[in-house]
Amino acid sequence: MGILIRALLLLVLTGCSSSPEPKDWLYQQLGGAPGLEQLADGLLREIEQDRQIVHHFKDTDIARFRKLLIEQFCELSGGPCKYSGATMQESHTGFQITEADFDNLVGHLIKVMTEQQVPVAAQNRLLAKLAPMYKDVVYR
Amino acid sequence: MQTFAKNIAALLLLSSLDAYGAGSKVLATGGATSIEGGAGGGIVPWAVINGYGSSGQWSVTGAVSQVGVDDFTLNSRSISLSYDNKYELSLGRQQLQLDSMGGELNQQIIGLKYKIAGELLYSAMPQISIGVQQKKQLDFAVPAAVGARDEQGTDIYLAASKVWLDAVWGRNVLLNATVRATKGLQTGLLGFGTSSDNGYQYVGEFSAVLLLTPQWAIGAEFKQKPDELAFAREDHWRDLFVAWFANKHLSVVAGHVDLGSIATFRNQTGYYLALESTWAF
Structure with a gap:
């Protein structure tokens, strides 16, 4: 029993110490700069085909x-960028x-991330960072 | 069993059309359909609204399930209509086959659910809903003989559900807690209230679900039950399940249930199998 507990402790300790997650873990999981460009392009393609939401973008400068x-996405995922736009509340x-x-x-974001083979854990991490924006975006 | 198989075949056929009528809600956020008819786990009603209809959208959901334990089989089927991801109306029918004793007991359940606050995925506070279930035991002779007072009863519940994104090993977790006021004996399958006690009992019901992928989930449930009948002990219910959300039209849940003692038959354990098909417009 003592050996079992010691083995378990060792497992827990090494499990914790062996993976100090880098600050840009999510950024790397999303494929870095090229990954994020693909993600944005994929999302724009989905929006373009979505009759329910595409009208919100009719006056949008798509390149900007x-x-x-x-x-x-870069800043949120710990990448080397600084978001220069308005707050979510202002822009919506x-x-x-x-x-x-x-x-x-x-749904589009999940679809595009899945198509680009972003691991489920990284998908969920990004969604967790975006979900709280709901209150600043919806019914404004 | 033959009608069960036919139901399954019909559902599979309907669900093969993927893109049409899918609704906006994210996959799996409509939950499954409980044996009582509304959105939930298997045995616990959740704060979730059935189907994938989001704001301004309707959804229609049909579900069939079977629980098979040592001395009983419970067949449930239901249809529900939801609107605006806020309102849910469900019509359920349960048939309890008394495999060892012979005979069957049928119950109908009309359920209404209203979302009061919160957004399952997006708000810090849980999604909270209130619900009522008007239940009627259609074969009251046996329940009356074993001590039930009424053939009808109304359950009222308050449910809180929340998904924590990236909660455990990078996976999403759903927790649900429900408080129910009920007079039901074995959830109403054996009638409502007794000659000695016609008061409401307050019980807690809980579900925990780990979403392994967007399509696959595993979970566990605990349903506290009153113990009011004199002739036989009534136990709390438990289950463990695996759920597969094929797409926004079809989900399958398979599980193991432990229903404890039912009408003097002890240690009732067995399987749970449920199919749901849902459409939004």
Whole structure:
């Protein structure tokens, strides 16, 4: 029994110490700069084909939107970038974005990440960072 | 069993059409359908609204399930209608086959659920819903003979559900807690209230689910039950399950249940199998 407990302790301790996660873990998991560009392009393709949400983008400067999206994902994932756009609340006010619109975008993001073979743990990490933005984006 | 197989075949056929009528909610966030008819786990109603209809969308969900334990078989089927990811109306029918004693008991359940607050995935606070279930035992002779007072009863529950993203090993976790006021004896399958006690009993019901991937989940549930009948002990229910969300139209849940003692038959354990098909528009 004593040996078992010691072995278990060792396992727990090495398990904790062997993986000090780098600050840019998520950024690397998403494929770094080229990965984020692909992610943004994939997302733009999905939005373009989504009749429910595409109208929100009719006056959007897509090139600028793409740049800001990449910056934001980069900063959120611990990459070497600084998001230079407006706050989520400022940039979504007046658009009347609904819960269904937000759900659709989350669905597109999951689809694109899955297509790009982003591991499930990294997908969930990014979603966890984006989910709290719901209150700043929806019904503004 | 033959109708069960037919139901399954019909559901599989319907669910092969993937893209049409999928609804906006993220896969698996409609939960499964409980044996009582609304969105939930297998035996616990959740704060989740059935189907994949998000704001401004409707969804229709059909489900069939079978619980097979040593001396009983419970067949449940239900249809539910949801709107706006806020309102849920469900019609359920349960048939309890008394395999060892002979005979069967049928119960119908009309359920209403309303989401009060919170967003399952997006808010720090859990999603909270209130629900009522109007239950009627359609074969009251046996329940009356063993001490049940009424053939009808109304359950009221308050449920809180939340998904924690990236919670354990990078996986998402759903926890649900439900408080229910009920007079049901074996959830109403043996009637409601007794001659000695016609008061409401308050019970807690809990589910924990680990989402291994967007499509696969494993979970456990505990359903506290009152113990009011004089002739036989009633135990709490437990289950362990695996759920597969094929797409936004089809999910399958398979599990192991431990229902304890039912109407003097002890140690009732066995399987749980459920199929759900859902459509949004």
